[in-house]
Amino acid sequence: MNPTYFLFLIYIIVCTLIITYWAANRTKTTPRFYVAAGKLTGFQNGMAIAGDFISAASFLGIIGMVALRGYDGFLYSIGFLVSYIVVLFLIAEPIHRLGQYSLGDVICARFPGQHMRLLMALGTFIISILYMIPQLVASGFLLRLLLNLDYSLSVLIVGVLMTIYVVTGGMIATSWVQIVKTVLLMSGTFLLTLIVFSHFDWKIASLIDKVKDGSPFGMEFFRPGHLFQNPIEFFSLQLSLVLGTAGLPHILIRLYTVRNTFQVRRSLISSTWIIGSFYFMTLLLGLGTVALLGYDNLFSLDPTGNIAAPLLAHAVGGDFLLAFVAAIAFTTIIAVVAGLVISATTAFSHDIVHHILKKGKSTEKEQLHAARLSALAIGMISTLFALSLENINVTFLVSITFIVAASSIFPVLLLTFYWKRFTAVGVITGMATGLLSSLIFVIFGPHVMNPQDGWILREPLFSLYNPGIITIPLGFLGAIVGSLLSGKKRQSICEFERFFVRAHIGMDTRREVE
Amino acid sequence: MEEKIRAHLRKRKRLLILLLSVSLLFYFLLPLSLIFIPDVMSRPSFFYNMPWAWLYAILQIPMTWVFVGIYHAFAKKMERTMPVNKEDAL
Numbered sequence: 001m002n003p004t005y006f007l008f009l010i011y012i013i014v015c016t017l018i019i020t021y022w023a024a025n026r027t028k029t030t031p032r033f034y035v036a037a038g039k040l041t042g043f044q045n046g047m048a049i050a051g052d053f054i055s056a057a058s059f060l061g062i063i064g065m066v067a068l069r070g071y072d073g074f075l076y077s078i079g080f081l082v083s084y085i086v087v088l089f090l091i092a093e094p095i096h097r098l099g100q101y102s103l104g105d106v107i108c109a110r111f112p113g114q115h116m117r118l119l120m121a122l123g124t125f126i127i128s129i130l131y132m133i134p135q136l137v138a139s140g141f142l143l144r145l146l147l148n149l150d151y152s153l154s155v156l157i158v159g160v161l162m163t164i165y166v167v168t169g170g171m172i173a174t175s176w177v178q179i180v181k182t183v184l185l186m187s188g189t190f191l192l193t194l195i196v197f198s199h200f201d202w203k204i205a206s207l208i209d210k211v212k213d214g215s216p217f218g219m220e221f222f223r224p225g226h227l228f229q230n231p232i233e234f235f236s237l238q239l240s241l242v243l244g245t246a247g248l249p250h251i252l253i254r255l256y257t258v259r260n261t262f263q264v265r266r267s268l269i270s271s272t273w274i275i276g277s278f279y280f281m282t283l284l285l286g287l288g289t290v291a292l293l294g295y296d297n298l299f300s301l302d303p304t305g306n307i308a309a310p311l312l313a314h315a316v317g318g319d320f321l322l323a324f325v326a327a328i329a330f331t332t333i334i335a336v337v338a339g340l341v342i343s344a345t346t347a348f349s350h351d352i353v354h355h356i357l358k359k360g361k362s363t364e365k366e367q368l369h370a371a372r373l374s375a376l377a378i379g380m381i382s383t384l385f386a387l388s389l390e391n392i393n394v395t396f397l398v399s400i401t402f403i404v405a406a407s408s409i410f411p412v413l414l415l416t417f418y419w420k421r422f423t424a425v426g427v428i429t430g431m432a433t434g435l436l437s438s439l440i441f442v443i444f445g446p447h448v449m450n451p452q453d454g455w456i457l458r459e460p461l462f463s464l465y466n467p468g469i470i471t472i473p474l475g476f477l478g479a480i481v482g483s484l485l486s487g488k489k490r491q492s493i494c495e496f497e498r499f500f501v502r503a504h505i506g507m508d509t510r511r512e513v514e
Numbered sequence: 515m516e517e518k519i520r521a522h523l524r525k526r527k528r529l530l531i532l533l534l535s536v537s538l539l540f541y542f543l544l545p546l547s548l549i550f551i552p553d554v555m556s557r558p559s560f561f562y563n564m565p566w567a568w569l570y571a572i573l574q575i576p577m578t579w580v581f582v583g584i585y586h587a588f589a590k591k592m593e594r595t596m597p598v599n600k601e602d603a604l
Binding site: 071074075078081082084085086088089090093204205208219222223224225228231234235238242261262265266268269272273276279280283500501504505 | 519522523526530533534537538541542544545546548549552555556562563564565567568571572574575576577578579581582583585586589590592593596
C-alpha cells in the first residue's frame with residue numbers, strides 16, 4: 001500500500017478511536033448511550049445528521065453519475081435534499097416531543113402496547129440492516145480499490161470499528177464520529193472544488209466549454225434524459241426520495257439528541273445547508289471530471305462512475321489529494337454504518353429486550369449492558385453477512401431502503417400525528433402493507449428477477465426498478481382501510497385532542513436523566 | 515380543549531399546509547415539467563445557454579433553504595404566542 005494512503009487511514013482510525021475513548025468515559029447512563037442525553041446543540045446535531053445521511057453512494061456515486069449521466073445524475077441530489085422539508089414540516093417536532101429513544105416510543109405514545117412496539121422495532125431493524133449490508137459490502141470494494149486492501153480485511157476493519165464506536169461510546173461517539181466526518185467531507189470537497197475550478201480560470205463559461213469538449217455528446221450532454229427514459233420510473237424515484245428520509249429510523253432518532261424543538265429545527269436547518277452545499281459542490285466536481293478527464297476515459301476505467309472523484313483528485317492533486325479523498329470516503333462509510341448500528345441497537349435493546357422481554361422492569365445497569373451486548377451482536381452479524389456477500393450485487397438495497405421507509409414507517413408516523421380516526425389496527429395493517437408490498441415488488445422486479453444478471457434468471461413480474469409510486473400509496477391505503485375497518489377501537493375525541501396537543505405544542509421531552 | 519388552543523392549532527395548521535403545498539408543488543413541478551414539457555425544459559436559458567431544466571433543478575437548493583428558514587421563523591413566533599402555559603395544555 002502507498003505510504004501516504006496508509007498514513008491517512010491510520011490517522012483517521014486513531015482520531016476516531018480517541019473520540020470513542022473520550023465518549024466511553026461519558027457513556028455511563030442509558031440516556032447518554034441512546035441519545036447523548038439530548039446534550040448536542042442544534043448545529044452539532046445538524047452536522048451529525050449530514051454525516052449520518054451522506055453515504056459513500058452520495059460522495060462517490062453522485063459525482064460519477066453527474067460525470068456520466070449529466071443532468072439526470074444531479075436529480076438524485078435534489079430529491080435527497082428536498083426530503084428534509086417533509087421531515088421538518090411534518091415529522092421532526094412530534095417525534096421529539098413524543099419519543100424517548102426509539103420510534104416505538106413515538107407510536108406507543110398514542111397506541112400503547114407491545115404489538116406496536118414490536119412492529120416498529122422490526123421496521124427499524126429491517127430498514128437499518130437493509131441499508132447497512134450494502135454500505136459494508138461497498139466499503140470492502142472501495143478500500144480494495146483505493147487502498148489495495150483485501151475485500152475481507154476491508155470489511156473486517158470497518159465492521160470492527162463501527163462496533164467499537166457504538167459498544168463503547170454509544171450515541172456520543174457515533175455523533176462525534178459523524179461530526180468529524182462532516183468537517184472532513186465538507187473541507188475536502190470544498191478544497192477539491194476550488195482546485196478543479198482554478199483549472200478553468202474561475203470561469204463557469206470555460207468549465208461548460210471544456211465539458212462540451214470532453215463529452216462525445218457535446219452540448220447534448222447538458223440535455224435531460226441521459227438516465228431516465230421511463231416517466232413513471234422517474235416520477236416514482238423522485239417520490240420515494242422525497243418521502244423516504246421521513247421514514248429512515250437512523251436519521252429520525254437523531255432528533256432525540258437535542259434538548260428542545262428549537263434545537264430540532266436548528267439541527268435540520270443546519271443539515272440542509274450542509275447537504276445542499278455539498279450537493280452543489282458534487283455537481284461542479286462531476287462536470288469537472290468530464291472536463292478534465294474526458295467522458296470516454298472515465299467510462300473505460302469505470303462504467304459505474306464510482307471512482308470518478310478519486311480519479312479527479314489524482315489528476316489535479318496527485319497521490320496526496322487522492323489519499324485525502326480515500327480517507328474521506330473511508331470516514332464517510334464508518335460514520336454512516338455506526339449510525340445504522342446504533343439505530344438497530346436501540347430498536348432491539350430498548351424496544352424488544354427492555355420493553356417486551358423484560359416488561360420495562362430492567363434496571364439502568366441491565367439496560368446499558370443489554371444495549372452494549374446488542375450493539376456487539378448486531379455489529380458482528382452484519383460484518384459476517386457482508387463478508388459472505390462479496391460476489392453478490394447488493395447495491396440495489398440502498399434504493400430499496402428509501403422505498404421501504406417511505407411505504408411503511410412514513411405513512412404510519414404521519415397518520416399517527418395527524419389523523420384522528422387512525423387506530424392501532426391501522427398501524428399494523430399500514431406497516432405490514434408497506435413493508436410487504438415493497439419487498440414483493442422488489443423481489444419480483446428487475447433488480448432481483450433479470451434474465452441477464454439477476455438473482456433469479458427470469459423475466460421480472462413487475463417492470464419498475466423503483467416501485468415507490470405503487471408501494472407508497474399501498475402503505476397509506478393499508479393504514480387507512482385497517483383504521484376504518486376497526487373504527488370501534490378508535491380513540492375518543494378527547495383522548496385524541498390530548499395527544500394532538502402533546503404532539504404539536506406539548507412541552508419538550510428531552511431532559512438529562514443522570 | 516380550550517378555544518384559544520384550538521385557534522392556535524388551526525392557525526398553525528393553515529400555515530403549515532400553505533408552506534408544505536407551495537414547497538412540494540415547486541419540487542414536483544421539476545419531474546412533471548421534464549415529463550410533460552421536455553422540449554421547453556431543454557431550451558437554452560440566459561445562463562451560459564444551459565437548458566432551463568438545470569436552472570430549475572439548481573433553484574431547488576436555495577428553495578429548500580428558504581422554506582426551512584420561513585418555517586423556523588414561523589414556528590418560533592408560534593411558540594412565543596402560545597396561548598397558555600404548555601404544561602397546562604397537556
